Amino acid sequence: MSSLKKLLSGLSLLAFLAVWQGFAVYLNSNTLPTPGKVAVIFWQDCVSGQLPFHLGVTLLRLVVSFSIAMLSGCAIGIILGRNKKLDAFFDNWLVIFLNIPALVTIILCYVWFGLDESAAILAVVINKIPNVIVTIREGTRALDQDLLEMARCYHFGRRKTLIHVIWPQLHPFVMGATRSGLALIWKIILVVELLGRSNGMGYQLHLFFQLFDVASILAYTVAFVAIIQLIELVILKPLDKKSQRWRR
Amino acid sequence: MTHIRINVHSKTYPAVGQAGHHLAIANLNLSLNAGEFVCLVGPSGCGKTTLLNIIAGLDNDYEGDIIIGKQHTHPKIGYIFQNPRLLPWRTVRENIELTLDKNQSPAIIDPLLEVMQLTHAQNVYPERLSLGMSRKVSIIRGFAVEPDVLLMDEPFVSLDAPTARQVRELLLKLWQQRPHTVLFVTHDLREAIALADRLIFLSAAPMAVISEITVPIPRAERYHENAIETFRQQLLNDYPEIKQLL
Known part of the structure; x- marks a missing residue:
């Protein structure tokens, strides 16, 4: 990023904080605490270990459910994209799962499998998988047939074709599914925790809501927005840069 | 080096929309001797690429x-x-x-890159190559697998004349060093004469053989435009039926 872009990005963040501070001072109410007050609560909860614990629990659920959803969603998406008959058979299933509200899936999972960890993970996975399948299926349908023919002609075999011909073409679709998936899963996990778990960010936010503790709600919000930004900066952007290095 | 026999009784494309079935090839029998360089010459859309596929x-x-x-x-292949x-x-x-x-040892690539004058570009990504250079890489890839047969589908099309000539000469150099049985598709008669041991003229779809002609010009003389042009004129005079294909 050029220094001008960095400067603009920093200035925009400062402007956001200034607007927040301005409104908070003007309203002078507990329903909108100042950024300073939120920062103090954030620090206190970090030192007490409360925030890292609940954030860690939620992150663990995120990693497990995200991995299951992405791996199985990519595999099913590639299979449906390459096989027209299977795609025709399962297309209706996909539409049904895409349109079931997240809340319904979560409630049904808890009712059918009990208020435990596996039901919570399953609820998140079922909500995310259809999105991954649809994105990867579209990517697979758009694969360059000329390159696939070249791979067949030169006897690449399945493994080599997947790694060197198919996967690089699916990369933008996988990254799209990853980014939208992270955002979606965060939100679903919070509802899952709010409804049926006794720890995690969702559980804590529910508690703060009952206490009308807006400063803590904002402190926890800042924490997970920061984590998502960190994942973007440390994992996703370098991955993007590495896989796109061949472009002019 | 490998002998090849091709017998295609029929190749039909199914009907799409308003268009009915399309018979692309009918009763095509060809034979290539081991190490022979054969050029297929025919009009656009006659089914040459279909045959190679x-x-x-x-x-x-x-x-x-x-x-x-x-x-x-x-x-x-x-x-x-x-x-x-x-x-x-x-x-x-x-690639x-x-x-x-x-x-196969990856070291076999080095002499091929050298003949094609691409050693300096071996670590470059294809997007940074000119079309001529990309075509050379494609030719190296074909030779590198040490194929039983080398199929070439108008590999010099849309290159400017000097580049096409340079790549053609490098191809011949490579082929003379590593002889393979080659089936080369073109609709450029001069190019075919410059490269082939034998020319096979094909009709429009459904594709069939019209005539087969051995090129008598010694390889050393193929670099002279005059020799190629003289033979081309002679062909057009002796076989008037091929004029309509070009």
């Missing part, structure tokens, strides 16, 4: 049989497509290495 095993929806050498399964079809996310060297067998 059938030989390469990319199109199995036809009636007939293709016999390559004594092998009946998985003959090694080098296919130099009209569009170079390089993987844009792999370097020049990686060639990927096609090699497990028992």
Whole structure:
């Protein structure tokens, strides 16, 4: 990023904080605490270990459910994209799962499998998988047939074709599914925790809501927005840069 | 080097929309001697690429049989497509290495790069290559697998004349160093005369052989435009039926 872009990005963040501070001072109410007050609560909860614990629990659920959803969603998406008959058979299933509200899936999972960890993970996975399948299926349908023919002609075999011909073409679709998936899963996990778990960010936010503790709600919000930004900066952007290095 | 027999009784494309069935090839019988360089010359859309796809095993929806050498399964094919079809996310060297067998050493690529004057560009990604350079990489890839047959589908089309001539000369140099049985498709008669041991003229669809002519010009004289032009004129006079194909 050029220094001008960095400067603009920093200035925009400062402007956001200034607007927040301005409104908070003007309203002078507990329903909108100042950024300073939120920062103090954030620090206190970090030192007490409360925030890292609940954030860690939620992150663990995120990693497990995200991995299951992405791996199985990519595999099913590639299979449906390459096989027209299977795609025709399962297309209706996909539409049904895409349109079931997240809340319904979560409630049904808890009712059918009990208020435990596996039901919570399953609820998140079922909500995310259809999105991954649809994105990867579209990517697979758009694969360059000329390159696939070249791979067949030169006897690449399945493994080599997947790694060197198919996967690089699916990369933008996988990254799209990853980014939208992270955002979606965060939100679903919070509802899952709010409804049926006794720890995690969702559980804590529910508690703060009952206490009308807006400063803590904002402190926890800042924490997970920061984590998502960190994942973007440390994992996703370098991955993007590495896989796109061949472009002019 | 491998002998090849091609018998395609029929190749039909199914009806699409308003268009009915299209008979692309009917009763086509060809034979290539081991190490022979054969050029197929025919009008655009006559089914030349279809034939190459059938030989390469990319199109199995036809009636007939293709016999390559004594092998009946998985003959090694080098296919130099009209569009170079390089993987844009792999370097020049990686694109060639990927096609090699497990028992082939990557070191065999070095002399091929040298002949094609591409040693300096081996770690470059295809997007940074000119079309001529991409075509050369595609030719190296075809030779690197040490194929039973090398199929070339108008590999010099859309190159400017000097570049096409340079790549053609390098191709001949490579082929003379490493002779393979080659089936080369073109609709440029001068190019065909410059390269081939034998010319096979094909009709418009359904494709059939019109005439087969051996090129008597010694290889050393093929670099002279005059010799090629004289033979071309002689062909057009002796075989007036091929004029309509060009």
